Amino acid sequence: MITIKAGKLFVEKYNEENGTNLTPKEVFCMLADKAFRGGRHMVNWTNTPFFNYLKDYNKFLDGKREEPSFEEAVEKFCDYVENRNCGLESSLNVYGGCAEKGNSPDILATTEFNYCDNLHFTIDERYCSFIGSFFQICVAGFSTVLNNKKMLWLMYESFNEYYKFIHENDVVRDKQLPSWNGCYFYQKMMNKPGFIHKKTSGDSIGTLDYLEFLEVIIRHRENNIKNLVFENFGQTNTTAGCVTLDLDGVYSWLDIMDKVVANIDEEFDLEKYSKLFSKGNLLRMSFETGEVTSNMLDPLYDFKRRRSEEEYKNKEGIKFLKIYLKFIMTAKELELAKQFGAFLKDAPKKDKKVLSVKEEIKSILSSKNLTKFGDAIFEFCKKTGIDPTVGVPFDVVTYFSTDNNSFRLPEFVMYTKFNM
Numbered sequence: 420m421i422t423i424k425a426g427k428l429f430v431e432k433y434n435e436e437n438g439t440n441l442t443p444k445e446v447f448c449m450l451a452d453k454a455f456r457g458g459r460h461m462v463n464w465t466n467t468p469f470f471n472y473l474k475d476y477n478k479f480l481d482g483k484r485e486e487p488s489f490e491e492a493v494e495k496f497c498d499y500v501e502n503r504n505c506g507l508e509s510s511l512n513v514y515g516g517c518a519e520k521g522n523s524p525d526i527l528a529t530t531e532f533n534y535c536d537n538l539h540f541t542i543d544e545r546y547c548s549f550i551g552s553f554f555q556i557c558v559a560g561f562s563t564v565l566n567n568k569k570m571l572w573l574m575y576e577s578f579n580e581y582y583k584f585i586h587e588n589d590v591v592r593d594k595q596l597p598s599w600n601g602c603y604f605y606q607k608m609m610n611k612p613g614f615i616h617k618k619t620s621g622d623s624i625g626t627l628d629y630l631e632f633l634e635v636i637i638r639h640r641e642n643n644i645k646n647l648v649f650e651n652f653g654q655t656n657t658t659a660g661c662v663t664l665d666l667d668g669v670y671s672w673l674d675i676m677d678k679v680v681a682n683i684d685e686e687f688d689l690e691k692y693s694k695l696f697s698k699g700n701l702l703r704m705s706f707e708t709g710e711v712t713s714n715m716l717d718p719l720y721d722f723k724r725r726r727s728e729e730e731y732k733n734k735e736g737i738k739f740l741k742i743y744l745k746f747i748m749t750a751k752e753l754e755l756a757k758q759f760g761a762f763l764k765d766a767p768k769k770d771k772k773v774l775s776v777k778e779e780i781k782s783i784l785s786s787k788n789l790t791k792f793g794d795a796i797f798e799f800c801k802k803t804g805i806d807p808t809v810g811v812p813f814d815v816v817t818y819f820s821t822d823n824n825s826f827r828l829p830e831f832v833m834y835t836k837f838n839m
Contacts, residue, residue, distance in 0.1 A: 421648045423540070425554055425564040425571060426547025432568040433575075443546035448493060450553050450578070454596075456489045459585050461578070462553070463594040468495040500545050553578055556604055557597035558632045559702045561649040567642055570604075577603040592622040601627030608635045629702040630689040633711060637669045649706070662705045668713035679742045687739070692718075695736045718743055719830060737837055744834045752827065755815055756835045762811040764839060766803045776802055784836045789825050792816070792832070 430446050433439070441449075454461040455469040458476050472492035478484045540548070554574035555562040565571065577600045585593045599615070605627055606614035618625040636644050647662045680687045693699055696718045705711050714720055718740055745753065763783070767776045779799040786792035793816050800807040807813060819828045 421562075421650050422551030422555065422564055423544050423548045424566045425551030426549070427544075427551075428566060428568050429550055429554065429571045429575065430547065432572055436572070443543045443550060444497065447546045447550050448497075450550060451493060451496075452489075453578070453582050454553065455492070459593045461581055461585065461593065461596045468492040468499070500549075501542050553596065554600065555597045556601040556632070557626045558601055558649070559626060559629045561651050561702065562597055563647055563649045565644060567644060569642060570644075573604065573607060574600055576607075590622065595624045598624040598626050601632065605631055605635055608639060628690050628693055629705075630693050630698055630716075633664070633669065633716075634673065634689055636664065637666060637673055640666050640670060649702075660706065661709065663710045665710065665712045669711060669716060672713040672716045675743065675746050678746055679739060682742045683739065692739070695739065696720075719833070740833070741837050744830055744837075748827070748830055748834060751818070752831055753834070755811075755818060756831055756838065758811050759815050760835045760839045763799070763835075766799070766805055784832055786832060787829070789816075789819055789828055792819070792828060 426443065430441065430443050433446055434441055451469070455472065458473065458480055460469070460473055464470055469492055472487050472489060475484060475487035479486045551564055554571055554577075555564055556574070565574075578596070580603060581596050581599045584599070585591060602615040602618045602624060606612065615624070618627075636642075636647075645664050645666060647664065648660070649662065676692070693701070698716070701711075701715060704715060708715075718736070748756075763780055776799060779795065779802055782795040783792065783799060786795050796812050796816060797807050799805075800812055805812070807816075815831075819825055819831065
């Protein structure tokens with residue numbers, strides 16, 4: 420399970436910081452006391468003694484029964500965790516879900532991924548899985564943990580702050596610790612006070628966007644977090660596997676974006692960028708490819724994958740891209756684009772017999788490879804009576820005919836169109 424290692428590292432870090440020698444069970448009981456005692460719970464663990472305790476506690480608040488014993492709930496939970504007669508590993512033994520081999524009452528529950536007898540978790544590992552679960556970060560509906568002592572200590576700070584938040588603000592909804600952790604993580608690491616408030620709508624705390632999460636990881640490369648594991652906990656648990664980060668590549672992309680945003684006369688953030696350039700599915704793409712690279716974050720990525728006229732109607736996106744292209748294109752390419760755009764606009768005016776070259780220009784600016792691009796220019800020159808072997812059309816085709824420049828043609832075509 421993805422939380423076991425995080426739990427182990429936190430126990431080590433807690434003992435280092437406090438000069439103690441607490442066991443995983445003792446650390447878990449300390450955290451559980453804050454997370455579950457009383458009527459305001461930090462997380463919602465259904466089908467556990469803590470959930471049953473909460474139901475009884477609410478009845479107590481309504482005057483329908485005596486106050487339930489929290490100590491009894493803890494004892495019962497720990498008994499489940501330590502019970503060696505529980506089959507392989509049930510959902511109460513290791514955090515993360517369960518399945519069953521069959522319908523026979525003699526066959527007990529197993530973990531979702533294990534139908535055989537060759538996997539076993541120690542009692543300490545079982546407790547660590549629950550400890551680590553308190554430090555999950557919810558990112559776009561999926562949970563992840565950062566197996567880094569410094570980051571886990573920050574999540575412990577987040578844990579304590581969330582405890583104060585829900586107990587000092589009775590009107591806000593509780594049981595949102597993973598979402599709070601994500602927003603707190605971004606707010607502290609990026610030094611952006613008020614970020615949690617920005618993400619809060621009514622009594623609900625929004626989840627961290629995947630790009631926002633990546634921004635923190637990448638901008639703080641010194642923590643050397645190169646791999647991420649995601650899981651979705653619910654009625655049907657989903658393990659998404661491991662995602663590898665191209666730290667240097669993505670950092671370079673963020674550096675370019677900073678320069679672009681500096682030239683936009685408005686507040687521009689990653690959330691807006693994600694919406695403009697269809698990056699909402701970036702997390703799923705990461706699961707499919709197993710990695711995050713700078714190409715996946717490049718705003719041209721979607722334009723290259725599925726170019727259409729509709730793409731160019733995105734005025735806010737075009738505003739961003741025009742500046743972005745200036746940073747990634749060479750001075751030679753920018754000058755050629757300027758000349759080429761002027762050529763396409765002025766050429767038809769030289770021959771009054773030419774009624775329209777709209778379709779020819781459309782073909783040029785929708786070309787996806789050099790061959791079609793060259794053919795489209797030839798048809799344009801033929802209709803306007805211009806020699807394609809001299810001047811601007813010749814210079815453009817010649818420049819992009821070299822192997823080193825041919826792959827940059829889409830950017831050139833896009834910049835030409837945006838500036839016409």
